[in-house]
Amino acid sequence: MGTRSMIAQITDNATIKAVYCHWDGYLEHNGRILNDFYQDRSRVAELLEQGDMSSLGAQIGEKHDFNECIDAQEWKDTRCTFYKRDRGEDNVDAREFTTTDELLEYFEESWCEFLYIQDFEGGWHVIDRYHNNDLVELAVALDKAQTA
16 A cells, blocks of 8 residues: 655754655554664664665665565565665655754655654654654554554
């Protein structure tokens, strides 16, 4: 399902880097993957260096055929597919913001339904447009989604 999301990290120099992810941005997929496999800040920085992505997986993975990955569900669930690395697109690098307000304004104007932000300690927070549209801890949002 094309549930669009943004994945962002507050960097060590206090700027914010963010990328777009086209598929499966909802809590139970992208939220769960980020929570379970992307706690390490350097790993998230590596993920964001790849730029915008078609799909998020538990592994960043290696360059692969973009179209083959779309057709293979098991690949999509285990490794990421990026527009630049895997399809050779330009102008898909991570965006940088100097303030959280700038990021939130960009998110509000986007078609994304979810915004995931990693803080300085490696913790994740999420804004879910389907529910309260507030910034909450990802672990709390996942618990609520599981019990709903």
